[in-house]
Amino acid sequence: MGEEVQLSDLQLGLLRILWDRGEATALEVHSALVERDRGLAPTTVSTMLSRLEKKGAITHRTEGRQFIYRALVGEVDVRRSMLSRVTDYFFGGDVSALVSHLVEGRGVDPDDALRLQQLLAERSGGAEEHDDA
Amino acid sequence: MGEEVQLSDLQLGLLRILWDRGEATALEVHSALVERDRGLAPTTVSTMLSRLEKKGAITHRTEGRQFIYRALVGEVDVRRSMLSRVTDYFFGGDVSALVSHLVEGRGVDPDDALRLQQLLAERSGGAEEHDDA
DNA sequence: CCTGTAGTACTACGGTTGTCGTTCATGGGT
DNA sequence: ACCCATGAACGACAACCGTAGTACTACAGG
Numbered sequence: 001m002g003e004e005v006q007l008s009d010l011q012l013g014l015l016r017i018l019w020d021r022g023e024a025t026a027l028e029v030h031s032a033l034v035e036r037d038r039g040l041a042p043t044t045v046s047t048m049l050s051r052l053e054k055k056g057a058i059t060h061r062t063e064g065r066q067f068i069y070r071a072l073v074g075e076v077d078v079r080r081s082m083l084s085r086v087t088d089y090f091f092g093g094d095v096s097a098l099v100s101h102l103v104e105g106r107g108v109d110p111d112d113a114l115r116l117q118q119l120l121a122e123r124s125g126g127a128e129e130h131d132d133a
Numbered sequence: 134m135g136e137e138v139q140l141s142d143l144q145l146g147l148l149r150i151l152w153d154r155g156e157a158t159a160l161e162v163h164s165a166l167v168e169r170d171r172g173l174a175p176t177t178v179s180t181m182l183s184r185l186e187k188k189g190a191i192t193h194r195t196e197g198r199q200f201i202y203r204a205l206v207g208e209v210d211v212r213r214s215m216l217s218r219v220t221d222y223f224f225g226g227d228v229s230a231l232v233s234h235l236v237e238g239r240g241v242d243p244d245d246a247l248r249l250q251q252l253l254a255e256r257s258g259g260a261e262e263h264d265d266a
Numbered sequence: 267c268c269t270g271t272a273g274t275a276c277t278a279c280g281g282t283t284g285t286c287g288t289t290c291a292t293g294g295g296t
Numbered sequence: 297a298c299c300c301a302t303g304a305a306c307g308a309c310a311a312c313c314g315t316a317g318t319a320c321t322a323c324a325g326g
Contacts, residue, residue: 006141008313012222026273044315046274051313065273065323079223083235086219089145090212096245099235102216103252107228113257116229117250119236124246141283159303177285179304184283198292198303268326276319283312290305296298 005057007078013038014048015078018058018071025066138190140211146171147181148211151191151204158199 007015017032018024024032030045049069052058060067084093091097102108108116140148150165151157157165163178182202185191193200217226224230235241241249 008139010314016222040314041316042273043317047315048313050275065321067274075223079219079234080238082219082223086212086215089149090208090215095235095238095240096242096249099232099241099245099249100252101212102228102232102235103249103256105213105228108232108253108256109229110257112229112232113253116232116236117253117257119233120241120246120250120253123236123241124243124250143284173284174286175303176287180286181284183305200304269324270326271324272322274319274321276317278317279315281313283310285310286308288305288307290303292302292304293300294302295300 005055005073005081007057007082010038010048011052011057012078014045014052015057015071015073015075018069019075023068023070025068027066029069138188138206138211138214140190140215143171143181144185144190145211147178147185148190148204148206148208151202152208156201156203158201160199162202 013033013036014029017029017036021028021032026046026049027042029049030040030042033040033045049058049060049067053060053069057073058069058071060069062068087093087095087098091101103113103116146166146169147162150162150169154161154165159179159182160175162182163173163175166173166178182191182193182200186193186202190206191202191204193202195201220226220228220231224234236246236249
């Protein structure tokens with residue numbers, strides 16, 4: 001099952017680029033990173049990519065002289081892992097407690113609230129088998 | 134504005150203990166940690182506590198020969214910070230997108246779904262907020 | 267064949283984390 | 297007054313991160 005791999009910001013950034021593009025050469029990753037926000041040297045990016053590969057998070061194939069990198073860990077897995085970290089640490093593993101927290105806090109405007117209500121309705125009464133709380 | 138302090142698992146664990154008890158001596162923290170799950174040497178815990186203090190996350194007062202530690206960063210702040218990291222990285226900062234994701238995934242049972250619907254109803258105007266003209 | 271160039275590999279260095287052992291100060295008991 | 301137990305302070309070390317300069321290698325053009 002998913003191991004507890006802690007990713008740093010930069011690592012997440014690199015992964016993000018690979019997730020978005022599917023594949024990319026070291027240089028492409030570098031450019032994307034520079035465009036996004038960070039001004040790192042190309043070698044730095046390569047180093048990070050290698051280390052990420054050594055840890056099994058990504059892989060590459062060689063095409064001509066270049067390395068084409070591709071993510072091995074899925075975005076969903078990482079997302080789930082980070083989310084469950086938060087859930088476990090702060091909500092005792094209770095997802096709906098987290099949802100409550102998010103809903104109670106600012107950040108969900110009325111429109112979204114409506115949309116989410118419908119989503120929940122499908123989820124709770126989809127089979128119309130509700131025990132009518 | 135919350136600073137971007139990245140906390141590791143262990144650090145979070147120490148903080149958790151201080152949050153739960155309010156205050157604790159190094160030894161108490163160590164015992165709690167051992168009871169929880171990890172078998173670390175007392176000195177290790179002390180070291181970590183010192184480093185956490187150097188970074189301003191916690192503080193201590195001296196009572197007799199012992200140090201009584203207390204958290205300086207609030208649980209809510211750390212929670213918010215970790216949550217917004219996830220939100221930003223995976224949902225472009227859109228909290229309700231995160232909520233949707235959570236609701237769509239398995240982990241919210243029908244009872245909770247009902248409860249959350251009500252919560253959202255209040256939030257979306259079903260209960261005529263007073264600040265609303 | 268020789269060389270320039272592109273692009274990876276290697277090395278390095280200052281920080282931080284996790285992990286302790288060891289030393290040092292001190293207050294309490296005899 | 298003296299010794300010991302208790303607990304903090306200091307130092308160490310391996311692993312990993314962010315950062316990047318330099319070395320090496322292989323392909324392309326002449």
